[in-house]
Amino acid sequence: MTLSAHVALRLGTLDLIADLDVQPGEMVALLGPNGAGKSTLLRCLAGLAPIDSGRIAIDDLVVDEPSTEVFVEPESRPIGFVFQNYLLFDHMSVLENVAYGLRARGTPKADARRTAREWIDRVGLTDYTNQRPSSLSGGQAQRAALARALATSPRLLLLDEPLAALDAGTRSSVRRDLRRHLATFDGMRVLVTHDPVDAYALADRVAILDAGRIVQVGSLADVTAHPRSRYVADLVGVNLVTGTVSDGVLTTASGARVVIADALPGPSFAMIRPPSIALIRNQSPGSSARNVWSGTITDIDRLGDRVRVGIVGQLPLTAEVTVAALDALTLRPGDEVHASVKATDIEVYPA
Amino acid sequence: MSPSRHRQRKPRTRRRGTGLPVPVLALAVVAVAFFALPLIGLLWRAPWSNAWRYLTDDDALTALRLSMICSLWATGLSIVFGVPLAWLLARVEFPGRGVVRALCTLSMVLPPVVGGVALFFALGRRGIVGQYLDRWFGVTLPFTTAGVVVAQTFVAMPFLVITVEASIRQLDSRFEDASRTLGASRWYTFRRVTVPAIRPALAAGAVLAWARALGEFGATITFAGNFPGTTQTMPLAVYLALETNPEAAIVLALVLIAISFAVLVGLRDRWFGRTDQPLVTVAT
Numbered sequence: 001m002t003l004s005a006h007v008a009l010r011l012g013t014l015d016l017i018a019d020l021d022v023q024p025g026e027m028v029a030l031l032g033p034n035g036a037g038k039s040t041l042l043r044c045l046a047g048l049a050p051i052d053s054g055r056i057a058i059d060d061l062v063v064d065e066p067s068t069e070v071f072v073e074p075e076s077r078p079i080g081f082v083f084q085n086y087l088l089f090d091h092m093s094v095l096e097n098v099a100y101g102l103r104a105r106g107t108p109k110a111d112a113r114r115t116a117r118e119w120i121d122r123v124g125l126t127d128y129t130n131q132r133p134s135s136l137s138g139g140q141a142q143r144a145a146l147a148r149a150l151a152t153s154p155r156l157l158l159l160d161e162p163l164a165a166l167d168a169g170t171r172s173s174v175r176r177d178l179r180r181h182l183a184t185f186d187g188m189r190v191l192v193t194h195d196p197v198d199a200y201a202l203a204d205r206v207a208i209l210d211a212g213r214i215v216q217v218g219s220l221a222d223v224t225a226h227p228r229s230r231y232v233a234d235l236v237g238v239n240l241v242t243g244t245v246s247d248g249v250l251t252t253a254s255g256a257r258v259v260i261a262d263a264l265p266g267p268s269f270a271m272i273r274p275p276s277i278a279l280i281r282n283q284s285p286g287s288s289a290r291n292v293w294s295g296t297i298t299d300i301d302r303l304g305d306r307v308r309v310g311i312v313g314q315l316p317l318t319a320e321v322t323v324a325a326l327d328a329l330t331l332r333p334g335d336e337v338h339a340s341v342k343a344t345d346i347e348v349y350p351a
Numbered sequence: 352m353s354p355s356r357h358r359q360r361k362p363r364t365r366r367r368g369t370g371l372p373v374p375v376l377a378l379a380v381v382a383v384a385f386f387a388l389p390l391i392g393l394l395w396r397a398p399w400s401n402a403w404r405y406l407t408d409d410d411a412l413t414a415l416r417l418s419m420i421c422s423l424w425a426t427g428l429s430i431v432f433g434v435p436l437a438w439l440l441a442r443v444e445f446p447g448r449g450v451v452r453a454l455c456t457l458s459m460v461l462p463p464v465v466g467g468v469a470l471f472f473a474l475g476r477r478g479i480v481g482q483y484l485d486r487w488f489g490v491t492l493p494f495t496t497a498g499v500v501v502a503q504t505f506v507a508m509p510f511l512v513i514t515v516e517a518s519i520r521q522l523d524s525r526f527e528d529a530s531r532t533l534g535a536s537r538w539y540t541f542r543r544v545t546v547p548a549i550r551p552a553l554a555a556g557a558v559l560a561w562a563r564a565l566g567e568f569g570a571t572i573t574f575a576g577n578f579p580g581t582t583q584t585m586p587l588a589v590y591l592a593l594e595t596n597p598e599a600a601i602v603l604a605l606v607l608i609a610i611s612f613a614v615l616v617g618l619r620d621r622w623f624g625r626t627d628q629p630l631v632t633v634a635t
Contacts, residue, residue, distance in 0.1 A: 048528050074531040081532035087525055091547045100543075104535035152534055 003156055003188045006054040007044050016040055016212040020190070022156075027182065027189040029203035031196060033231050036209045038192040039084075042158050045190065046081050047074035058156050058188075075104070077156075080149030084161040086141045088133035094120065094144050095129045101152035119147035123181060138166045139174040146181055157182075159191045163198055175201050196220065196235055208232055226349050228269060239272040239317050242351065250348065256315040259290040263348035274308065274320035276345035280338045281329055292340045293317070297333050300326070311339055393605055398598040405602040413580050414588035415606065421496065421584060422564035425503035429511045429560045434553065436508075437515035442524075452516075456509040458570075463506055467573025470505060474498075474574075498575035499582050503564035510563050511556035518552030519545070562611055 003022040010016070016037040022028050030038045043049040045056060047063060050071055056064040058079070063072040088097050098119050102112035120129050123143040125136075133141060142162055149157060162178060163171055179202055182189065193199055199206045200220050208216040208229055215229040227233040233240035243252040245268045250258040258270055280292075295313025302308075307326045309319045317339055331337060398405070405411060440452050458466050474481040474492045484490040492498040522545065530540040546553075568586040575582040577591065585607050592600035 043528075046528075046532050048532070074528070075534045075536055077532075079532060081529065083525060083529055087523075087529040089526065089530075089544060089547075100530070100535070101533035104530070104533055104539050104543075148533065158532075 003045070003056075003058055003190070005041075005045060005056045007041060007051050007056065008053045009040065009044060009049065009051045011040060011049065014040060014212055016044075018207075018209065018212070018214045020207060020214065022188040022190060024188055025186050026205065027191060027203045029191045029193055029199035029206045030209050031193060031199050031206050032209035034194065036231075037212045038194075038209050039160055041209065042081075042160050042190060042192050045156065046079055046158055047072060047077050078154050080152060080154035080157045082142070082145045082149050082157070082159045082162050085165050086133075086145035088136075088141060088144055088148070090132055090134050092133075093130045094125060094133060094136070097133060097144060098148045098151050101148065105152065116147075116151055119151045120144075122184075123147045137170075139170050139177070142166070142174060143177065143181070146178070150185060155187045157185060157187055157189045159189065161192055161194070163193070163195070178202065196224075226269070226347075227271065228351070233271070237274065237318075239274065239277075241270040241272065241315065243268065243270070245348065252315065254314065256293065258315070258346065259343045260346050260348050261343045264350060267351040268348050269351055271347045271349075272317070272341055272345070274318050275306075276341055277317060277319035278340050279309065279319055279321055279325070279329060279331065280340060281331075281335075282338070290343050291346075292338050294336065294338050297331055297335050297337055299333055300331070309337075311337060315339075390608065393601055393608070397601050397605060401598060402602050405599045406606065408599070410579055411588065411599070411603055411606075414583050414585050414603070417496070417499070417580070417583065418565060418585040418607075421499045421503055422507075422561055422567075424500045425507050425564035425567075426511075426557055426561040428500065428504045429508040429564075430553070430557055433508045433511040433556070433560070434515055437512045438519055440512070441516045441519035455512060458506050459509045463567065463569025463571075464573050466505055467502060467570035470502060470570065470574045474501065493574055494576040494578065494582060496575075496581050499571050499584060502570040502574045503567045506567055506570055507560040507564040510559040511553075514552050514556030514559060515549060518549040522548050558614065562614070565607070565611065 002024065003020070005018070005020045007020070008017045014035070014037050018037070018041055020028065020030075020041070030041060032038050040049055044051050044064070051064050051066060053066050054064075055062065055067075058077065061072070061078070062068075062070050063077050064070065088094075089100065092100070095113060095116055099109075099112040099116035102115055103109065107115075117129065120126060123146060125140060125143055125147070128136060128140060128144075133144060136144060142165075146162075163175055166174055175198065182202070191198065191202055203220070205218060206216075206220050206223055207214050208223060208231060210229050210231045216223050216227075216232060223232060224236045227236055227238065227240050230240060241250065241252060241256075241258055243250040243256075243258065244266065245260065245263050246265045248260060248262065250260055250263075250268055250270050252258070260270060293313055293315045295311040295315070295317070297309055298312050299310040300307060301310075302323070305323050306320055307323055309321060309326070309331065311317045311319060319339055329337075436455060440448065440455075461469075471493060472478050474484070476482065476485050476491060476493065481492065484492070490497075492501055526544055526548070527540050530544045531537070535543065566586060567584070568590065571582065571584060572587055572590075577583050577587050579588075583591070585603060589600050589603045589607070592603060
């Protein structure tokens with residue numbers, strides 16, 4: 001009893017190939033940059049975007065399998081969908097919105113309304129039952145959309161950026177509410193977000209989607225401890241170098257050499273934390289660092305008493321130094337600089 | 352620029368409260384006068400003492416009734432065929448869509464007489480379709496009341512099509528997606544989500560089409576002729592009366608104007624006024 005999806009789809013410039021499995025009661029967050037294909041993958045699961053090849057099964061029901069010409073229309077899938085901006089129907093009351101799914105499935109009006117009222121009470125919108133959705137605040141609209149999606153008792157709940165439409169002030173309280181309401185739902189849940197805070201607060205597992213591929217799956221702590229994509233590295237704020245290890249040296253595709261402490265040979269990632277990088281104006285022969293790369297400073301961002309320095313060169317890097325160190329070196333954008341790291345400060349893991 | 356030059360410039364003053372640019376206001380007033388003066392001209396020359404006699408004249412009443420029946424039929428046909436056409440043009444991508452759209456709205460810019468001639472060669476007793484209508488079904492359109500309805504529909508439907516098409520195009524298709532994920536079929540979605548969302552545009556388009564059908568002259572007289580009781584609508588009656596009895600023509604013209612004006616004013620607040628408020632909104 002799971003969601004099992006193997007999706008391949010070309011849509012415009014997006015080339016999506018992704019495998020995703022979700023267990024009952026589990027919440028998986030799809031995290032990734034804009035245009036990575038997160039929402040498209042969700043639309044595939046809902047049947048709003050038929051896949052080119054692969055197979056999607058919800059529990060024992062195959063809903064999309066081009067090779068056997070199986071395609072179940074969205075209205076016949078056991079799903080609930082909470083859209084970005086919620087998409088409540090404003091020509092109906094909140095009650096009619098929440099009852100809509102049951103009415104569409106042929107439930108008698110009185111029964112549909114009774115169930116809808118229960119859901120409206122449960123999400124705390126009793127006072128707004130007969131109001132138009134346009135009179136609701138962002139957080140209330142989100143609860144109405146959640147009640148509407150859950151009223152039909154779906155097996156699979158899909159949430160597309162459910163917090164993106166809210167302003168920063170209400171986001172954390174709405175996120176807390178959402179977490180509480182979702183706790184009572186025992187089906188499978190897939191959440192699309194570009195905010196790691198949402199993923200951390202709501203999801204059991206995250207799947208990182210980048211340029212149409214799932215590049216990493218696991219708990220958020222595991223994923224961020226060993227980034228395997230530029231996107232996650234940028235989220236965490238570390239330098240990620242990809243290359244091949246042999247004889248204690250990792251060589252990148254552009255030919256840059258990174259001396260490392262010890263690692264198994266083969267394709268690998270090297271993670272370099274910005275504070276472990278030292279900046280020098282002129283290369284001094286006395287340094288114990290085995291790695292020294294030259295480059296040009298592109299930008300300098302001050303964060304409190306620390307400064308992030310972006311460097312382009314053979315190995316693009318971000319270094320973090322103290323304001324005092326930067327002042328002593330009198331560095332400005334456009335200056336040549338040498339960056340050095342001790343081999344023991346570099347964490348290496350297989351690709 | 353030196354500060355002293357700033358100081359030299361006199362501040363512009365105008366009477367408190369208007370805030371209207373004078374040239375724009377003047378041109379707008381001319382435009383209003385342009386539309387109002389012909390109406391005033393008619394009212395000025397109207398034979399008020401004999402008005403009731405002209406109005407209750409059998410020929411006038413017949414023409415008025417025929418105009419009402421035919422224009423309502425034309426509006427109904429425009430809705431039945433025009434809404435699906437608008438949906439097709441708005442939501443289905445197919446090669447030559449631009450050409451089809453141009454074709455379907457051509458009669459808006461065509462001289463109606465030309466439209467009537469074209470209809471005659473298509474649906475007349477010897478026309479490419481008309482000859483089969485005549486031979487197989489015994490149906491003859493030209494010079495019949497049905498022909499009036501066809502001519503009026505031909506010129507009126509584009510007004511409904513372009514209004515409804517624009518509205519469907521503006522409608523966020525994700526609302527229809529949301530409906531389907533809730534378990535609604537395409538037909539249920541069309542009825543409960545799409546149609547309510549385009550209802551203001553549908554009403555506006557239907558009124559425009561009806562007004563155009565009511566005023567139709569050229570295509571009607573060319574395709575359906577001018578037979579009192581069967582094809583002589585109000586505009587034709589006005590034109591005819593102008594040669595024989597100008598006073599009656601003025602009264603009939605005023606009746607047409609009064610009906611159109613009443614409908615436009617009456618519907619404006621109820622339907623047009625709300626088209627700027629979408630029925631489906633995005634909560635943010």
